[in-house]
Each structure stands twice: as structure tokens, then as C-alpha cells.
Amino acid sequence: MNSTYWSWERFLDALPFVLDGLWITIVLTISCFLFSLLFGFVWTFLKRIPIKSFNWIVTWVMEFIRSTPPLVQLFFIYYAWPVIPVVGVTLSPMTSAILGLGLHFSTYIAEIYRAGIESVEKGQWEAAKALNLSTMDKWRMIILPQAIPPTIPMLGNYFIIMFKEVPLASTISVAEILLRANTYGARNFAYLEPLTIVGIIFLVLSYPSAVLIRKLEVKMNTRFDKNAAAKSS
């Protein structure tokens, strides 16, 4: 059996084939991320509507989406949605993946937004009120400029997390790197080399970005510490 041993020849043969899927992986990551940024905003907005029962429902819908597997959610959107009467539409694998993964992670993104908003001190809200700013101006000039910077490293982390979740889309036949690796494996009865390539691609791309974000985080922290020190003195 020629597939039992590691072969560099096959490794090199599989490399371009797998790499061909990389741009789909990247496009999908970016699309999912943008979609979840947008939808996270919707969640945050919905949660701020001060009706108790409504708030409760939003909270639990988010909890439901967050604590059930994205894989099943993908299947639901791709396989089940078209069959649903009236509202059902058939979506392309790519669109399903963007919707499914984007929606799943938007519930996490919403938490980040919330943390950012809550990190703005109570005094800032009161000062904005005391200056008689309109709601629009209050958010635009006082709250958001302070709430957004601390969320940036966290959002960066989620970008990397989503990048690593994108291979789930291979299960609904999006031809990203994992699917291509599996395809290569099925054609040549050799899975190990193409799958190793996929692993290496992820490591090579995600590790440096993670290091970069950690640096960014440290930098931001020191900046905010300085601000805090200036405030208290």
C-alpha cells in the first residue's frame, strides 16, 4: 500500500492543489467577519431596547445561537431552509457559510461591543448629559471614541478564531482548503500530506497574527493605564 508512508513527493504535489483553496478561505473569513460585525451591532441595539420581556427573548435567542454547534447551524441554513414553506430560499454554499458562521459569531461580537460600552465610565455619560448633548452626539463624540479602542484587540482575536472555523464550510461543499485537501485525499488515497498542509497553512497564518494582536493588546493596555493615571492624579 503506497499511502501508508509519508511522501515528500506527494506533499509537493498536493501543495498547489490545496493552496488553490486559500483565497476562498480568506474571502470567506473576511465576509463572515464583516457580517458578524454588522450583526453584532444589531444584537447590541436590540438588547438596549428597554422592554423587559423583549430583552429576555433576545438574551435567550443569543444564548441559543451561541451554545449550539455552528456545524448544525450551517446544515440548517444549507439543507433545511430551502425546504421550509413560504420563507424558504435556496442559498449557495458560500452564502450559507457567510450567514451561518457570521450569525454564530455575531453573538460573541455583540458581547465585545457590550464590554466596550460598559468600559466607558459612568461619569462620562453623566458629563455628556450635563453638557446637554443630543443622543446622537453623545454616542458619536463621547461614548464610541472611548468604547471602540479597547475592543480592537478582542475583535482581532475573533477574526483569527473565525479564520480557524471556516473549514466547517467544507461540509457544505465550499471549496476552501480543507475541502480541497479531502478531495485530493480521495483522488489519490492519501490524506495525510494534504491535511498536514492545511494544518501548516493555519499555523503559519494564525500564529503570527495572534502574536501581533497580543502586542497590540499590551500596547493598548499601557496606553489606557497612562490615561487612568492621568485621570486619578
Place this chain on the structure above:
Amino acid sequence: MTAPIVQYRDVCKSFGDVEVLKGINLDINPAEKVAVIGPSGSGKTTIIRLLMTLEEPTSGDIVVDGKNLWKMEKNGDMVRANENHLRNVRGDIGMVFQHFNLFPHMTILENCMTAPVHVKKENKDEVRKRAVEMLERVGLGDKIDNYPSQLSGGQKQRVAMARAVVMRPKIMLFDEVTSALDPELVGEVLEVIRDLAQHEDMAMVLVTHEMDFALDIADKVLFLDEGVIAEQGSAKEVIEHSQNERLQSFLSRFRS
């Protein structure tokens, strides 16, 4: 004359390039109460952290009860002390911290019992009896099952003192134990220290900005300035007869 229980011999300490202590020579006798005063940054904290072995001197020796803190004999050579040696010498020393450092996951009583039971392997019932007595003595007999988070700062500091005393150290170190407290809580903590100073025969080293109190209970006062002991003697000598200008200007800030 009794032999000193603590000796600093030419002790220097640097953090990176900054020389914080520049040749400290100091003897402390058993049961002697020493107050360390001096401007901020003069090295007061460092001097007692060295004694507690929380920092290692850059050069010089500290000898406690005849044992060199950081050096031990091995095959006839003096080598850097290992953990065993350090634990051996630490047994004589207790410390109370500025920020209490109580263990938040333990009750007040457990805070006082853990070390005697597990470090000194003493009988649990005896330790409990002693700990309860000590907590009563510092006025917290009704709080023994509370957690630190349920106490005021002054109460926390009194627990910290009880915790240290239950270990029966020969030397007790206090690092500005009242400076993290609200002014109205300072008195209750000072009272406990005064009680210990009068009724316990351990040596005490007290770093403090409570000048009147320090001068009142201390047998010996050290004025530390820029990493050297600029003046030392009895409270009376230091205050009334010192010619040291920096000391006079330092003291004048505490007199209204």
C-alpha cells in the same frame, strides 16, 4: 551584653542600575523595638523585605540568630542558600504588610491557623486555641468565621498581625501597616502594635510615617536617607540632639 539577633553587614541592594541601599550596617538586639523613618524612596521597605528574604542583597550579609540568610556551608565552602536553608531562617521572622495580604479564600481563623498547622506541624487544636485567643486579643473574637472581604481595613490589618504572631516569630516586621487605612482606623491598629510591643518579647522593626507613635514605643530610631542610615540612636537622641539637617527638616514636616 546580649548578642544581637539581627546583623546587617555592609548590605547593598540595587534594582537594575538603581542603588537603593548603599552599605547598611545595623544590629538589632533580642526584644528590641526599632523604628525606621525616612523620606519616601529612601529604602525603608527594602531594608525589611531583605530581612524577610523577599529580596536578595546585591552584596553584604544579613545574619539572623547566628545564621547567614543567603549563605550556607557546603563541603566547607560558603555557597548560595538553598530553599531549605531559607525556610530554616524564615522560621524566626514574621511580617505584616501594608496591604494586609490576607488570604481571601480562607476565613479569619483559617488565615491564622494554616501556617502553624502545615508549616510548623503543630497540633491543630492547640493552634486553634492560640489563634482564637490572639484574635480575641486584637478585638476580633466575634469574627473568626468571617472572610477577609467582610472586614474593614483596620480589622484586616489586625487579623494580619494576629496571623503573624501566632507563628511565634522572634522578629516581627511591620511595613507601613497603617498607611493604606482610613485615618479613623489607624488608631485601633496602632493600639495592637503598642500592646505587642509591651507584652511580647520579640524584636520588632517598624517602618512607619506615624512619627509620634514610632518615637514613643521605639528603643531605637533609624533615620534612613538615600539608602544609608544617616542617624541612629534612642528617640530622644535622634530628635533632640541630632545635628543632621535633613533629619531636622524631615521631622519638621510632622510638626504643625
Place this chain on the structure above:
Amino acid sequence: MTITILLAASLFAYIMAFVAGLSRLSRNIIIRKVGGFYVEVFRGTSLIVQLFWLYYAIPMLLNIQVASNWWIGVIAIGLNYGAYLSEVVRSSILSVDQGQTEAATALNMSSFQRMRFIIFPQAVRMMLPEFGNYTIQILKGTSLVSLIGLTDVLYYGDIIRSTNASITPIVYLVVLVFYFLLALPLIWLTRKGEEIAKKGAASQ
């Protein structure tokens, strides 16, 4: 099937978390590097990739026919989330206030006693909410085992779907609800853990 994998993988992940988390704090540089390598490799790639990779690699590298893919699922999920959780272990231990170590030293505790009585109990309290969160992640991760041919809930869902397409929505909805019901106690435990973590730990 889902439940047994969840339990076994969680247990394995917790063990790996402590082993790797503590070895990254070790004084021995080799132990530290090995721990770091493990964590970076498993955090740097996806669970689904690891699962497939192990599925094909384990039989080949170890030259055994693995009796059941159940083990592969447990190992992959456990190794993956163990790597994430080891970071929780490590950072919790590091975030116990330095003053706690100093107070314990002043009470003449040995380094083992300091860890055992002072640092570790506080760090564990801080870890609880994150362990709860990651256990929910592990639960979600178990859905992947159907991809290597294990007959979990999702697998049965797929079977039913392929025989009767019109009930597909209901099938997947039931599967989702099934996962959610399993997650509920974990969500509850996580919130409890947050309460416990708030009290009883001195952190920087």
C-alpha cells in the same frame, strides 16, 4: 454518544489544561518549551482539521487500526480544548496577586505549600467561569465527530434528512434544541462559577 464524548473529552481537556498550563510555568526551560509548542500548535489550527488529521494519521503513525473512532474524537477534542484551557490555567495562576506569595513566604511556607494552600485554590476559583465556557465549546465541538463516521445526534439527523427531505427543518431544529438542552446546565454552572470567582480571590 454525544454525551459520552462530551464527558470523556472534557475530562481529557481538563487534564491536558493543567498539565500544559503548569508545565508552561515550570522552571525547566525544556518542559516550558514543550508545553508552549503543544499549545501553539493546537490553538493555531482548527479542531476540524485536527480531527481529520488524527483520523488519518493515528492509524498510520502508530501502525494500529484504532478500534473505534470514538477515541479519535475524544483525543482530538481533548487536545484542542486542553490547549485553550491551559492558557486559562496559566493566566489564572499568574494573576494571583504577588502579595499572596509574599505573605505565604513570610509565614514560612514551602513553595509547594504556597501553591497548594494559597495560589492554587484562588486560581481555581478564577478559572471556573472559563472552564464552564469552554465546556460549552467542547459540547459544540462534539458535533464534528459525525464527520468521521461516528453515530452521534447529528449523524442520525443526516440519516433522517436523506430519507425524508420535507422534514429536514424539524430534524435540524430538534438537533439544535438537543444541544441547547445539554448546554443549559453548563450555562447555569458557568454563571455560578462567575459568582464564586468574584469572591475569594486576590488578583492584581
